[in-house]
Amino acid sequence: MTTTRHFAVSCLTILILCALSLRAAEIQTGEKLAATTNSQAVKWHPGHYAFVQSSPLGEEQIYKNFRGIEKMYTWRALEPQKDHYDFTAIRSDLAFLGKHDRRLIIQIQTKTFGAGQNYCPDYISGPDYGGGVYKTRWSSFNPVIWNERVNERLNALYTQLGKEFDREPFLEAVVIPESATTFDVATQTAIAYTPEKYTRSVESGMQALKAAFPSTVVMQYVNMPPESIQPLADYAKARGIGFGGPDIYPHDPLLTNPQHGVYRLYPPLSGLVPLGAAVQQNDYTQTAAFRGTPGETPVKEIYEFGRDKLHLNYIFWGTRRGYFEKVEAMLADPSFPKDPAGGLEPRCPQSLANPMTSRN
Template sequence: MNINIHISHLTPTTSKPNDMAHKLLIAILLCISMMYVPSGAVAATSDPTAVKWHPGHYYIIRGSQKNNATYLSQVYSELKATPALKGMMIRYFWNDLEKSKGVYDFSSIDKRLAELSSRGKRLVIQVQTKSFNKRQVVPNYMKTAEYEGGEFDISDYGNKVVTGRNIKLWNLQVQNRLTALFRAMGKRYNSHPYFEGISMIESAMGEPIKPLTKTQVTNFYNNKIIVQKQMRLFFPNTMTIQEVNYPRPILASFVGRLKNIGTALSSPDTFIEEKGLLFEATKYDPNQGVYNYYSEFAGTIPMVPTVMSNNYKNTKGDGTGYVPTISQILAFARDTLNANYIFWTREKHYAKVLEVLNWKGQRNAPAGGLNPKCPSAYSSCTS
């Protein structure tokens, strides 16, 4: 229902209105306008490009349990007891959301968003286009020549055993269909005040079982940037996120383009001592690790590192470091990576995570002790 009321139609133009009557009129109009704001709309602002901004700590729940009522009940009780936890991230594979061409199933997201909204907590979604367990990631309709089968097999580096799959994003048709998914999601969720962010999985491709051409690799990363540009258009009031780790030789250009778009910089891991992520450029190797860009671009775009299960176990990916404490991981993400948000994977270490997040420094501090400042890439932020 649309109600258009113009003050000039209600206020006499031939004489100055009584101040008290004028104030009363403004109050009445404000009340009427608030009655007709859709429940899912972003808070009113003079800036239509203002971005929802609720920095702090967020859970990442187990994807296999995202529709398990018993599991979710426990998660919700932990969110309630931990003020520093602002909400949670849920990961969905592409083919979880698109059942056939242009036919989307967002019912699970809708349910979780409603449950979180009722609790004053927020939702971040990651669309997974890469698997680590041989799982198919693209919808079935893409297993055709038009899409080159849609995906390719990958392995862990150093062997030729299939361990996962990634999408053939160099294919223009694959790119178009991924863009269409984000368009549909933006239309549905951008204006929802508790839909906090939308993310794409890590930049590392994995080791292709069948070697790729240089052109395919180049187009893969170029098209990922194109998709991120479109996401900013589809989600003008919502944080868009890209996980970045490797390959180092492309990072200067890739992360620089993300900065220009206004995309949040994330990482699939927070390893305190990982050489490849911390690598500082030299005259012999100018390709610095991604962690260096956190300090370089802090304050410009959001910094949103992720803590995964292996990060709780060791400071290095190969296990040759030490077992860090939760407070050490937090300090590294907060002070070295300049985090605005931290996404904590809810693994067996979650009790220790909750303990640290309920310490005074996180429980009583704005943004759970993280940097609360609105990044300059956004025209303004709404809280």
Template sequence: MLALGVAEAAEPANYVFAGGDGAAEVRDLLQRDDVAGVQVVYPWKTLEPEQGRYDFSSIERDLAVAGSLDKQLFVQVQDRFFRPEARLLPGYLLREPLYGGGLVAQTDTPGEGAPQVQGWATLQWNPHVRERFQALLRALGERFDGRIHGINLPETAIDVGDGAKAAGFTCDGYFEAQMENMSVARQAFEDSHVVQYVNFWPCEWDNDHDYMGRLFERAHALGIGLGGPDIVPYRRAQMRNAYPFFNRYRERLALVAMAVQEPTLTYVDPEDGERFSREDFVGFARDYLGVDIIFWSPAAPWLKSDERARPGARGR
């Protein structure tokens, strides 16, 4: 089993965030000596094309590419989607009444207009849906535990509207579903890291339901890592939600793995109006959040240059 203690403070290891494109698409970046691995996103539908029939060939391909370059693979299992047309669950979950439609729309209301679908979230609070997701996690563990560096579950944030409530959503039900999935992932993966992405909880602001506090304490107790999709130095909303907990638990978590994705690169420092630099991201991640691994968008300027990272850890 992994040594889950906290290593001495060091520069975060650099991974390339390949999204859903696969490791082969970022092979050139993986050849850099300052890149330790790759993170790839796998929608649930691609991993379970039919009920109980799993297809892990895409992970095997990415593991082979990473291994050929002596790099690590981090697997993100995706159960929520950020485009209106992306309903990427196995068909049986969408069709069979037992699963309540499988998905709920995530909407945005621009100005005075009607709500517009921005994406979809899986009904994890439906126990039948959750049972199938946990079966997937166990199957992944049987195949890949100890072979991949880690697996991460998607962010906790979802947009709760009337559709979610009509589908049986409750604040406590959603929270407990995420905690249960996290625990099952830990059971399935004893020798690879498990990371839960956390940024915001629906129904909560500034830990007023103690969801954030309970999550971090549970993760510490179970030896689970935490992370998130965005590193933005001292961003106000995150400073009222997940960021202070990362700071508080920085010496107690098994692993902290966070991302600088393409939209994150557009954020500006409110003090000078300039976009955050690589040094800004790394300094805040290392010194405040206690980050061990940064998943970088291939669009990061330093990855497009010959700049090399200072010596640091290759990841725990």
């Protein structure tokens, strides 16, 4: 009887040790293990990220006190020919950042504002897609997404990206660029533009990206046109899609307008969907987007506006020389919040089931 009891105790001890070892392994591997065992889990690491535009990544981009990098990848580079995809750059950046325990946020860039630039594949400009692009007031070329055939091709890119990267543990989020159009809607395109048609086309992309990345935060930047911002906010709320913007301008009279500005839509969405916004190069030195007079906005004021007025989960800080260093100093200050989210809203929104989190 004693031998039997000792054997039973030994077996129980072994089982307990095995369970503890397994739990320790789960904690150590963090979201990698969770990603393989919970199909509903969504990666969730809110906080401060450095927005490097499309710059190559190196050791100098492993910034202390930042959770990772937001980087732009153009449609043209990702799909150089129809149905021929090249995701080499994303794979390389994920591998590099993963080695340093940093996370990547992909911005799928379809719009550009430099004269003569076109981030769409050449085939989109062909007759099968009605010309496929329109000319902006900066003489760049952006996609006519309200053309159903163009919209379908962009959504196909989202699907392929999701198949490749949704389960990557160091891919934090995927962002669709700003909703603004900035062109002569009356005369340029073969497919007639209406505000309703344009809004539906943006919503189509939001839903396609959400379907492609069920385990990853997805976000639509919304700033214009005025008639689209409320419907897009409602759509994001109804479907658990992140809502954000390309700029943080605390003093922009249009964006901050309490009746019509897009910033009024952030607080009601807080706690329901992910919220994020970028601080682009000009945000440091202009008081408003293309409307304000030159004038430096202190980085602490930008941060506090994003935290207190917009209730952001994420801020993507542009790395403009002379200003990004001030952001680094702010985050490194002993008085600055040292929680992983860096003082931003850390709570996972209700729309994200079973978030996968880790300390880093």
